[in-house]
Amino acid sequence: MAIIVQKYGGTSVGSLNRIEAVADNIIKTRQQGHQVVVVLSAMSGETNRLLAMAHSLDKQPSNRELDMLLATGEQTSIALLAIALIQRGYSAVSLLAHQIGILTDNHFGRARIKSIDNKRLLQSLEQEQIVIVAGFQGVDVEKNITTLGRGGSDTSAIAIAATLGASECQIFTDVDGIYTADPRVVPAARKLDCISFDEMLVMANLGAKVLHNRSVEYAMRHNLPIRVLSSFCEGKGTRVINQQNEEWLLKQQDISSVVHQQQEVMISLSDIPTNEVVDAIFIALANENIDVDMINQSFHNRRSEIITPLISLSFTLHKRDRLHAVSVLQNVTQTYHLPTIKIVENIAKLSVVGVGVKSQVDMVFSILAQKNITISLIFSSEIHISVIINEIDLIKGLDALHDAFNLTLLT
Numbered sequence: 001m002a003i004i005v006q007k008y009g010g011t012s013v014g015s016l017n018r019i020e021a022v023a024d025n026i027i028k029t030r031q032q033g034h035q036v037v038v039v040l041s042a043m044s045g046e047t048n049r050l051l052a053m054a055h056s057l058d059k060q061p062s063n064r065e066l067d068m069l070l071a072t073g074e075q076t077s078i079a080l081l082a083i084a085l086i087q088r089g090y091s092a093v094s095l096l097a098h099q100i101g102i103l104t105d106n107h108f109g110r111a112r113i114k115s116i117d118n119k120r121l122l123q124s125l126e127q128e129q130i131v132i133v134a135g136f137q138g139v140d141v142e143k144n145i146t147t148l149g150r151g152g153s154d155t156s157a158i159a160i161a162a163t164l165g166a167s168e169c170q171i172f173t174d175v176d177g178i179y180t181a182d183p184r185v186v187p188a189a190r191k192l193d194c195i196s197f198d199e200m201l202v203m204a205n206l207g208a209k210v211l212h213n214r215s216v217e218y219a220m221r222h223n224l225p226i227r228v229l230s231s232f233c234e235g236k237g238t239r240v241i242n243q244q245n246e247e248w249l250l251k252q253q254d255i256s257s258v259v260h261q262q263q264e265v266m267i268s269l270s271d272i273p274t275n276e277v278v279d280a281i282f283i284a285l286a287n288e289n290i291d292v293d294m295i296n297q298s299f300h301n302r303r304s305e306i307i308t309p310l311i312s313l314s315f316t317l318h319k320r321d322r323l324h325a326v327s328v329l330q331n332v333t334q335t336y337h338l339p340t341i342k343i344v345e346n347i348a349k350l351s352v353v354g355v356g357v358k359s360q361v362d363m364v365f366s367i368l369a370q371k372n373i374t375i376s377l378i379f380s381s382e383i384h385i386s387v388i389i390n391e392i393d394l395i396k397g398l399d400a401l402h403d404a405f406n407l408t409l410l411t
C-alpha cells in the first residue's frame with residue numbers, strides 16, 4: 001500500500017459533473033489499495049471571478065485581503081468533492097491549509113511554503129479517510145491566510161507528497177502530458193514520455209503553463225517524481241524525473257521542446273554614461289519587486305570626442321509590470337538626464353530546451369535567419385536558448401525550430 005498524492009486542476013473540477021468524475025477516479029485508486037491524498041484547485045474561472053470582484057472595488061486591493069478572498073475558491077471545491085465521496089459511501093475529509101499546518105512566509109500573493117506539519121494528514125490516513133486538501137493556500141506565523149501565486153496548487157501537492165514520502169505526485173490536468181511544443185499552436189507537437197526536472201523547470205519559467213515553476217523546484221529538491229496526466233482520458237502521461245533516473249537515461253533526447261511566451265515587453269534605455277547608472281536602474285526596479293528577464297547591454301561611442309563609451313540597455317519584463325516599470329524608470333531618466341525610454345510591446349520569446357542545446361546554438365540562429373526572423377535579444381544557459389523576436393514571426397519560428405530539431409519524430 002502506497003500513499004498517492006493526486007492533484008486536480010481547475011478544469012478537472014470545473015463543474016459538478018467533473019467533481020463526480022474526479023470522485024470516481026479517486027475511488028479507483030483507492031480500490032487498488034492505496035491511501036489517497038487529494039489536492040484541489042478552485043473550480044475553473046472561480047479565482048478569476050473573485051479577483052475581478054476585488055478589482056471592481058479597488059484597482060489595487062490589499063494583498064492580505066486578496067489572499068483571504070482567493071483562498072475561498074479552493075474551500076468550495078474541496079468540500080464539494082468530500083460530499084461527493086461521502087455520498088458514494090467513502091470516508092473523506094476536506095482540510096484547509098491552516099488545519100494541516102502549511103506554514104508559509106508572509107509574502108501575500110506569492111508566498112513560499114516553509115513547512116508542513118503532517119500529523120493531521122497521517123492521522124486522517126490512519127483512520128482510512130480520503131484526505132482532500134485545499135491547494136494554493138497557506139498560513140503565515142501570525143495565522144494570516146496566504147496564497148502561493150497563480151497555479152500554486154501544484155506546489156501544494158508536491159510539498160504534501162514530499163512531506164508524506166509519497167512515491168510519486170500525480171498532477172491531473174486537461175492535457176495528457178508535456179509536449180514538444182504547445183499543441184494548440186504547433187499541431188505536429190508530440191507528447192513526451194519523460195522529461196528531466198531541469199528541463200521542466202526551465203520550461204515552466206519560460207512560459208509552459210502545465211506546471212507551476214515552484215512545484216518543479218520543490219520536486220527537484222526532494223527528488224520526487226511528478227506524473228502529469230489528464231483527468232479527462234486514460235493514459236500514462238509524462239513523468240518528470242531526475243536525470244540519473246534509468247527511465248531518463250534510456251529515453252534521453254538532446255532537445256526536448258520548443259516553448260513560447262507572449263507575456264513580456266522589451267524596454268530600452270540609451271546613452272547611459274556609467275555602470276553606476278546601470279546599477280541604479282536595476283536597483284530601482286528591484287526595490288519595486290519588478291522582475292527583469294532577458295538583459296542585453298551594449299556600448300557605443302559618443303558622437304563627438306571619444307571619452308568613455310555610452311551604454312545602451314535593453315531588457316524584458318512581464319507585461320503586467322509595464323506601467324509600474326515605466327514610472328520607476330522615468331525617475332531614473334530624469335535624475336541622470338537620459339533620453340526617453342523606448343518600449344516594444346509586440347514581442348515574443350521563443351526558447352529551445354534540452355540537454356543538447358549547448359552544441360546547437362548556431363543551428364538555432366541559422367534556422368531563424370533562413371526564415372528572415374530578426375532576433376532582438378538572446379539568452380542561453382546549459383539547457384536552453386531563448387530569443388526575443390517580433391510577435392508576428394512567432395508561429396513561423398516555432399514551426400521551423402520544431403521541424404529542424406525533429407521533435408515530431410522523436411521516439
Ligand code: ASP
Pocket residue numbers: 009010041042047048073135136149150151152153154
Ligand atoms: N486557483 C488558483 C489559480 O487559479 C490556484 C491553482 O489553480 O493552482 O491560480
Ligand code: MG
Pocket residue numbers: 009151154209210211212
Ligand atoms: Mg495549473
